[in-house]
Amino acid sequence: MLRSEHAIIAYDFATMTARPDRLLRSRDRAYQAALADCVTLYRQGTGSRRQDLHAAVAERLERLPGCPPRRIAAFCKLLDDASQFKNPGQAAASLRRRFFTAAAPLHPIVSTREGIFEHELGAARQEISKQLGMPWEEIEAELFSDVIELQRLESFRETLGAGDVLARYNVAQTQAALYRASQIRVTAFADFRTIIAHAKLARLMHHIDRIEGPRRGYRFRFDGPGSVLRTTTRYGVGFAKLLASLLHCRDWTLAADLVGPGGRRFTLAISDRDGLQPGAAAETGFDSDLEREVQAVWDARPVADWTLERETELIACGQTVMTPDFALRHRDGRVIHVEVVGFWTPEYLAEKTRRLAAFRRQTCHEWLLLFPKKQVKAAEDIARAVDLPYRLFTKRSDPADWINAINKSPAS
Amino acid sequence: MPIVEFQAGTLRLAGFSRSLLVERLGGLPIRFDPRDGGFRCDAMWFGEVSRRLAPELPGGDTIRWQVEPPRKRPLSASFSDRRTIRLRDDQRRAVADFEAGDRRGLLVLPTGTGKTVIAIELILRHADSVLVVVPVRDLMYQWHEKIRQATGLDAGLIGDGVYRVSPISVTTYDSAAIHMPRIGNRFSMIVFDEVHHLSGSWRSDAARMSIATTRLGLTATLPSSPERLAVLEQCVGPVLHHQTIQEAAGRTLADYTVRRIAVKLTEAEERSYRQLSAVVQNFVYDQRQIDESFRWEDVHKLVAAASEDPERATEARAAVQAFRAKRKIEEHAEGKLRVLEDLFRLHADAPVIVFTGSNVMARKVSLRFMVPCLLSHCAKKERREYLEGFAAGRYPVLVANRVLDEGVDLPEVKTAIVLGGLSSGRQAIQRLGRVLRKSNDADATFYEVVVEGTSEVERSRARRRNDAYRKPS
Numbered sequence: 105m106l107r108s109e110h111a112i113i114a115y116d117f118a119t120m121t122a123r124p125d126r127l128l129r130s131r132d133r134a135y136q137a138a139l140a141d142c143v144t145l146y147r148q149g150t151g152s153r154r155q156d157l158h159a160a161v162a163e164r165l166e167r168l169p170g171c172p173p174r175r176i177a178a179f180c181k182l183l184d185d186a187s188q189f190k191n192p193g194q195a196a197a198s199l200r201r202r203f204f205t206a207a208a209p210l211h212p213i214v215s216t217r218e219g220i221f222e223h224e225l226g227a228a229r230q231e232i233s234k235q236l237g238m239p240w241e242e243i244e245a246e247l248f249s250d251v252i253e254l255q256r257l258e259s260f261r262e263t264l265g266a267g268d269v270l271a272r273y274n275v276a277q278t279q280a281a282l283y284r285a286s287q288i289r290v291t292a293f294a295d296f297r298t299i300i301a302h303a304k305l306a307r308l309m310h311h312i313d314r315i316e317g318p319r320r321g322y323r324f325r326f327d328g329p330g331s332v333l334r335t336t337t338r339y340g341v342g343f344a345k346l347l348a349s350l351l352h353c354r355d356w357t358l359a360a361d362l363v364g365p366g367g368r369r370f371t372l373a374i375s376d377r378d379g380l381q382p383g384a385a386a387e388t389g390f391d392s393d394l395e396r397e398v399q400a401v402w403d404a405r406p407v408a409d410w411t412l413e414r415e416t417e418l419i420a421c422g423q424t425v426m427t428p429d430f431a432l433r434h435r436d437g438r439v440i441h442v443e444v445v446g447f448w449t450p451e452y453l454a455e456k457t458r459r460l461a462a463f464r465r466q467t468c469h470e471w472l473l474l475f476p477k478k479q480v481k482a483a484e485d486i487a488r489a490v491d492l493p494y495r496l497f498t499k500r501s502d503p504a505d506w507i508n509a510i511n512k513s514p515a516s
Numbered sequence: 517m518p519i520v521e522f523q524a525g526t527l528r529l530a531g532f533s534r535s536l537l538v539e540r541l542g543g544l545p546i547r548f549d550p551r552d553g554g555f556r557c558d559a560m561w562f563g564e565v566s567r568r569l570a571p572e573l574p575g576g577d578t579i580r581w582q583v584e585p586p587r588k589r590p591l592s593a594s595f596s597d598r599r600t601i602r603l604r605d606d607q608r609r610a611v612a613d614f615e616a617g618d619r620r621g622l623l624v625l626p627t628g629t630g631k632t633v634i635a636i637e638l639i640l641r642h643a644d645s646v647l648v649v650v651p652v653r654d655l656m657y658q659w660h661e662k663i664r665q666a667t668g669l670d671a672g673l674i675g676d677g678v679y680r681v682s683p684i685s686v687t688t689y690d691s692a693a694i695h696m697p698r699i700g701n702r703f704s705m706i707v708f709d710e711v712h713h714l715s716g717s718w719r720s721d722a723a724r725m726s727i728a729t730t731r732l733g734l735t736a737t738l739p740s741s742p743e744r745l746a747v748l749e750q751c752v753g754p755v756l757h758h759q760t761i762q763e764a765a766g767r768t769l770a771d772y773t774v775r776r777i778a779v780k781l782t783e784a785e786e787r788s789y790r791q792l793s794a795v796v797q798n799f800v801y802d803q804r805q806i807d808e809s810f811r812w813e814d815v816h817k818l819v820a821a822a823s824e825d826p827e828r829a830t831e832a833r834a835a836v837q838a839f840r841a842k843r844k845i846e847e848h849a850e851g852k853l854r855v856l857e858d859l860f861r862l863h864a865d866a867p868v869i870v871f872t873g874s875n876v877m878a879r880k881v882s883l884r885f886m887v888p889c890l891l892s893h894c895a896k897k898e899r900r901e902y903l904e905g906f907a908a909g910r911y912p913v914l915v916a917n918r919v920l921d922e923g924v925d926l927p928e929v930k931t932a933i934v935l936g937g938l939s940s941g942r943q944a945i946q947r948l949g950r951v952l953r954k955s956n957d958a959d960a961t962f963y964e965v966v967v968e969g970t971s972e973v974e975r976s977r978a979r980r981r982n983d984a985y986r987k988p989s
Contacts, residue, residue, distance in 0.1 A: 112820075166833075170826035173819060173833070197898045200888070204902075204911060207886030211912040212860035222861070225884075232886065248879055251891070307524070307697075311551050329524040329697070330721075332549045332556050338693075338721060422552040 105344060110178040111280035115364050122362045122370040124281040125175065126274050129267070134168050139179070139266035146183050146260040154189060155253040178280075182272050186264045189255040196250040199236075203247060206235045271381040275351070278380060279344035281372055285360040286327065286335045288343050293321035295353035297415040297427040300324070302349035306342035312420050321355075322418055337363055347374070351382035394446045395429050398474060401497060407504050409435045417441060419466050426463045432472070432507065439469045440510055445486065446476070453482060460490045470510045518573070520565065521582040522701035525725030527562060530554035540568045559700045560751065563729035583727060584701055591644050591683050599666050603637055606759065610634050613757040614732065615641075621753030622711060622733040629759060631734045632659070635707050636666045642730055645683040647703040649692045649722060651710045657896045659686045659709070674699070676896075689713050692722035705730035708752060712737060715744035723751035775961060778968035779851030789845050792838040799835035815839075846967045847877055852935055853884060855965050859933055860885065860913065867906060869932045870915045877935060878917045889915035903927065933963040 112125035127135050142161045149157050158180045165176045207213070210223040210231065217224040223231075229240045236243065248254055282288070292299055293315075303310055303326055311325040326346065328339035343360065350356060357375040364370040374380070395414065402412040410432055417431045417439065428441035445456060464471055473494035475483035480496065487494040493509040495501070518531035529537065529546070530553065537546065537555060544564060546557040557565070562583060569579060603611065607630055610623050619642075625631050639646050648659050653676045663671045663684060672682030675691035681699055706726050708714050711733030714723055723731070733752040739745050749755075781789055796812075803810040803818075818825070818832035860868065872878040875891055882889035888902040888911050906914045907927030 170822040170829065172822040172829070175822075197895065201898070201901060204886065204888040205905075208911055210886065212857065212864050213885055214857050214861065215854075218861075228886065244883065247883065251875075251879075309551050329526045329528075329556065330558075330725075332547050332551070333526065333545070333558060336721075338718070 106178050106181055106276045106280045108280060108283045110174055110181060110276075111283065112172065112174050112178075112277060113281050113284075113362070113364075115370055120368070120370050122281060122364060122372045124277040124372070126277065127270055129270065132270075135270060136266050138164050138168055139269050142179065142183060143260075143264065143266050143269060146187060146257065147262070149257050150259065152257050153253070154184070154255050154257070157183075157257060158253075178273060178276065179269065182269055182276060183260075186261040188258045188260075190249075190258045191255055192246070192249050196246060196248065199243070199246055200248075202236055203232065203243065206232050272383070275348070275380050275383065278374060279347055281362065282343040282347060282360055283340035284337050284362045284364070285340050285343050285372070286337055286363055286369075287331060288326050288346070288358055288360040290324040290326065290350065290356055290358050291315070291321065292324065292353065292356040293319050294355045295415075296322055296418050298349065298353055299346075299356075300418065300425050300427065302346055305349075306345040308339060308342050308346065309423055310420075310425070312418060312425070314418075320416065335363065348383060350376075351380055394444050394476065397476075397499070398430065398442075398444055398497065401499060401501050402503050405503055407507060410507065412442075412503075417469075419463050421463060421466050424459075424462075426459060428471075440507070441467065441469055441471045442474060442506070443471070444474045445479070445483070453486060457486050457489050460486075460492065464490065464492065472506055472509055474506070517580050518577055519580040519582060520569070522559060522562075522584075522727065523556075524697035525559050525700045525721070526556050527559050527565060527583065527727075528552070528554045528556055529565075536573065541565060558724040559727045560724050562727035584704075594669065594683075595640065595643050596668055597640055597666070598668050599636070599640075601633065603633065604630075607634050607637070610757045610759070611637050611641075614638060617753065617756035619730040619732075621731070621756035622735065622738070622748060624735055624738055624755060624758040626759060627736045631709070631736075632662055635709070635732060635734060636662060638732060639663075639684075639705070639707070640667065642705045644705060645703045646685075646705040646707060647692070647699070647726070647728070648684075648686045648707045648709065649689055649714075650686065651689060651713050653688060654890070654899060655709065656686045656688055657899065661900075689719050689722060693719050696722050696725035700725040701727050703728050705732070708733045711735045711748060711752060712739050712744075714751060715739055715747045720747055720751050776964045776966065777855055778966055779849055779855050780968050781845065782850050785845050785849060789842060792842040792845070795838035796835055796842065799831060799838075802831075812839075847873055847935075848880065849967050851967070852965050853881070856881065856885070856933065856935070859931075859963060863931045864912070866931060867909070867927065867929050868913050869929050870913060871932065871934045872915065872917050873935065875917050878915050881915045881935075885913065887911060887913035887915060889917075891917060931961050931963070933965060935965050 114123045114125070115121075116123070129136065141164050145157060145160050145164070149160075161180050161183065162173075162176050165171050165179065207228065210228045212222060213225055213228045214222050215225055233240045233243065238246075249256065290299060300310065303324070307328070308326040309328055309331070313323040315321040315323055326339075326343065328336075328342065330336050330338060347358070350358065353376065355376060357373065360372040360374070362370045362372050399412065399414065406412070413431045413433060415427050415429065417428055419426045419428070419441075429444045430442035432440040432442055443456075443460065445453075460471070460473075471492045473483070473487055473490075473492055475494060475496050477496045477498045483494050483496060495506055495509050497506075518529070521528050521530075528549070532555065534548075541564075544557060544561055546555050546561075548554075549556045566581075566583075573579065610625065611634055614621065614623060623631070623634065625634070635648070639648075648663075648671075650656050650659055656673060656675055660671050660673060663669060663686070667684070669684055670682070672680045672685030674681060674685055674687035674695055676688075679695070681702060683702075685699075685703070687695070703726060706723070706728035708723070708731075712735050714720055714733070731752045733748060738755070739748070780786075799815075800810065800812060803814075815832050815836055819829055819836055822829040856870065870881060872881060878889045878891060881887070888906070890899055890902055894902070902911065902914060905911045
């Protein structure tokens with residue numbers, strides 16, 4: 105990610121909209137070529153100092169007409185992010201201590217000796233070299249080699265090409281614009297659970313509205329605890345993190361309120377059709393294996409008039425949200441929430457039980473718990489504790505039996 | 517059951533009727549939060565909220581307080597006063613003024629009058645959890661050491677890549693603003709060293725998100741803008757004590773002399789300097805033809821607007837580069853190293869501190885004269901080694917950049933040299949303050965080395981108009 109001082113945002117005062125800097129493969133073809141050179145500079149630059157690499161990148165990019173300094177600094181940051189620099193750390197610090205200690209008795213070191221207690225510069229350097237057992241040139245090169253701008257490049261991510269740098273740049277600039285956002289609104293028609301889970305990871309608060317038609321979806325408003333007290337950009341980094349996850353999702357639009365020049369409010373619009381490329385896959389950590397099995401069982405023997413939808417219902421209780429693993433939806437509008445209970449620890453099960461008990465009061469819909477066959481004992485305990493119907497399932501189960509379970513008393 | 521809880525730097529009040537809140541907490545900035553059906557305010561109102569909700573509620577409801585994390589044993593038990601020094605009368609007056617002001621407010625004291633001594637006294641009297649917020653990492657380690665000496669406690673550190681929260685902790689302004697949503701309920705007292713740093717909207721979150729009811733702000737110079745001062749008064753408290761530099765000088769501070777030494781540029785430097793100046797002047801002249809109101813500061817906007825007007829941006833960039841190169845000639849003028857050499861000769865028998873305007877110049881001086889420099893990359897151990905070694909006379913000179921600004925404790929010294937730099941009034945006061953520390957009533961000398969005939973001389977004159985530079989009569 106970039107730092108906020110790298111952000112380039114165009115503000116349109118007529119429409120009060122904001123547009124983060126964006127480079128296009130076709131229009132900005134010259135950048136592709138220049139960035140290829142910069143990537144080569146880094147690839148072949150092992151051993152070069154950071155400040156020299158940055159100067160070389162700047163020299164190359166300055167040749168492009170209309171390339172502002174911030175853009176250059178941003179590319180340096182992105183290239184650095186794909187690099188490993190050598191930090192000698194303690195070695196440089198210990199060289200300094202030895203150096204200054206050895207030189208202390210020679211103070212003052214003068215260019216031309218006058219008094220008898222003075223030491224001439226050349227002689228002093230020789231003396232120190234001898235004491236430290238290092239040539240002067242090496243002392244000079246190593247003395248401050250831990251300073252960030254003087255660190256030397258050790259390696260550069262080999263797989264990274266000019267096109268990747270360009271793609272990363274566009275995402276990073278959009279994220280950097282979000283650092284100035286006070287609130288974002290996301291309208292989504294898929295992947296709700298991913299969105300809400302990553303909003304939680306980014307420590308954001310939400311407000312959720314359901315969209316009934318023509319397509320079913322949700323409208324999310326994200327900000328943070330302090331947002332109700334004043335307009336604040338302190339959750340901007342959280343929005344930027346959430347955007348990185350959103351890029352992996354389908355069918356969404358995002359509108360952000362940016363605090364622009366003079367504290368005025370500008371809108372930034374982003375959507376899944378903007379062609380911003382997602383980075384490395386975001387980790388989710390859901391029990392998708394079991395869910396995949398349930399889906400396979402249903403697909404093998406679907407029940408007439410019913411559809412099985414994955415994670416399409418959000419049930420919000422204040423700031424806690426539950427996304428049942430599946431919704432069984434009938435043509436007439438009836439819905440059965442389906443939770444697949446997999447297994448880790450007793451703590452996990454206790455938490456699951458507590459949540460189910462809390463959430464079943466929030467909705468008028470029916471609930472069904474599905475357990476893998478081998479979990480008979482836990483299935484009975486949990487279903488009794490939360491007073492919900494349940495079924496054990498195997499690959500040969502008949503889904504019609506799941507729907508029948510709703511019409512019977514629990515645990516029958 | 518009504519509940520008051522700390523939530524990410526705010527107080528959340530749930531289960532209260534609106535009418536009760538209006539009756540008890542009217543006038544406080546509390547908002548309804550439709551996202552979770554509760555009410556919310558900044559954590560800094562905790563003292564006021566708990567005081568006003570203390571009397572019994574109608575219907576005998578009891579409030580569940582989930583604000584402060586439960587503590588195993590009272591903290592006061594682990595405190596012990598290990599100090600060897602006693603407070604002077606003027607310091608005792610500052611302490612009394614703070615306590616008379618309900619333990620919420622600002623103490624304005626010139627550098628060198630022992631702000632830390634006063635703060636430590638107040639921390640010991642508080643005898644409970646404390647967070648000390650400081651401007652830079654050096655000061656964080658320095659406070660850590662001071663607290664250890666005074667109380668025997670190993671204070672927590674939050675910042676510089678460390679996150680170790682203890683009942684007594686030290687942090688920087690930026691780390692405080694970042695982490696306060698998580699640690700804002702851990703401290704009942706908060707100390708802002710160099711409190712003028714707090715007035716920005718991001719940094720003031722550090723104060724707003726803390727529940728601390730005892731709030732101490734220390735500074736040598738209050739912000740001149742009324743808006744910024746108002747932020748400090750709201751987030752910390754009113755000015756409770758004000759001592760001017762004139763009152764402090766002579767009594768608690770050594771007398772001092774300011775000597776300005778102007779160095780000439782070498783012929784080659786002079787030639788480049790003139791050429792670069794011409795580039796800048798021509799550029800400004802051209803811009804004024806386009807726009808009469810053009811000022812030099814506007815140049816950066818032109819550079820940034822490269823996509824709208826590439827040609828003008830290219831010229832602007834050339835002008836900026838020329839301007840920077842000019843500054844670099846001033847900053848690195850060979851003559852300065854010559855003057856330094858002479859001053860080192862002159863004061864070869866006594867410790868000297870050199871302040872530079874940049875890290876690059878600090879390293880240059882350090883390498884040329886083979887003397888240690890304190891820079892931001894130095895780790896805690898290395899800094900301490902240089903500071904202690906300098907104090908003990910193992911190192912003859914210490915070079916520092918502005919990293920050291922704002923009251924980092926330096927060993928007592930009679931001679932300090934400032935090389936150029938872009939000092940503002942406040943920096944000048946605080947740099948000077950360190951030279952002024954009481955040192956056996958001996959005269960301290962403060963050298964300013966600037967380049968003749970350049971803007972640095974102008975800046976130096978402006979600096980000396982500040983009252984910090986007037987020799988007290």
